[in-house]
Amino acid sequence: MTETLGKYADFESLREQTVRLRRDGLSLRQIRDRLRVYNNDILQRLVSGEPAPEWTKRPNARDDLRAKARDLRLEGLTYDQIQAQLGCSKSSISLWVRDLPKPAPRYTNKERQALMNAGLAHLRQAQDEQRQETKRLAREEIGPLADRELFLVGVSLYWAEGTKDKEYRRSEVLQFINSDPNVIRVYLRWLELLGVTRERMRFRVSIHESADVSEAEQFWADLTGVDVADFKRATLKKHQPKTARKNTAEAYRGCLIIYVSKSADLYRRVEGAWYGIVLGADRAT
Numbered sequence: 001m002t003e004t005l006g007k008y009a010d011f012e013s014l015r016e017q018t019v020r021l022r023r024d025g026l027s028l029r030q031i032r033d034r035l036r037v038y039n040n041d042i043l044q045r046l047v048s049g050e051p052a053p054e055w056t057k058r059p060n061a062r063d064d065l066r067a068k069a070r071d072l073r074l075e076g077l078t079y080d081q082i083q084a085q086l087g088c089s090k091s092s093i094s095l096w097v098r099d100l101p102k103p104a105p106r107y108t109n110k111e112r113q114a115l116m117n118a119g120l121a122h123l124r125q126a127q128d129e130q131r132q133e134t135k136r137l138a139r140e141e142i143g144p145l146a147d148r149e150l151f152l153v154g155v156s157l158y159w160a161e162g163t164k165d166k167e168y169r170r171s172e173v174l175q176f177i178n179s180d181p182n183v184i185r186v187y188l189r190w191l192e193l194l195g196v197t198r199e200r201m202r203f204r205v206s207i208h209e210s211a212d213v214s215e216a217e218q219f220w221a222d223l224t225g226v227d228v229a230d231f232k233r234a235t236l237k238k239h240q241p242k243t244a245r246k247n248t249a250e251a252y253r254g255c256l257i258i259y260v261s262k263s264a265d266l267y268r269r270v271e272g273a274w275y276g277i278v279l280g281a282d283r284a285t
Helices: 002-007 011-023 027-033 040-046 062-075 080-088 092-098 111-144 149-163 180-193 212-225 262-282
Strands: 174-178 201-208 233-237 255-260
Touching: 002 092, 011 040, 011 201, 011 233, 011 255, 027 040, 040 080, 062 080, 062 092, 092 111, 149 180, 149 262, 174 262, 180 255, 201 212
Parallel strands: 201 233
Antiparallel strands: 174 255, 201 255
């Protein structure tokens, strides 16, 4: 440092010149070039205590943000709302406005609950519309079924819900039970494809004893186009008081059983076709 100062031996004279130039509004670079003082440490010592001219000061963007944040807070905005407008962090906002009074709540608890419920209702409606649109597109994609497609669908339905022959209980006969009206419609159309006439079909309702049996029989009769008088006596299921049943709504119609007489050969065809589907799916992989 002594060697460096040696070059600028008349320090006090330089100091006087530096102060005068600084007060005249020169920047450090201008003073450096004017006095040819290229050592930054010496230059800083020469201007020590003298503020920089205003024109050399760069504007602080955060000062502007702070002022805007305070104005918005005084208008009653929350931290989240201020952040959304200014794009700065909530921690910074908190530091800038913590001395300001907290704005009064914009809504009462009842109003907030109503707004939340309205928002949830709107969300559920949008979700339901999306679900319905997905179903609609899938439905329209199917189109009319060819006979082979309907045959395969019917075989799969039967093997899922129909009575199967067992080694310990021989029952090579078509007997199908289901509670879904649309499944019953498809199954009847499938039987029609197989050439089974209505004269060979027997219908019976299986339902809990606590339900309206007559109303249920009329419902299934209307669906199948069969006179309710032709239905076999309903099978009543005992209701267990301790069982938490969930199928007791007003729309509960029990299940419809459809029995096809003289159907042993047809049953064998269905069983063979099912295992053909299984093998076909294996080959597809």
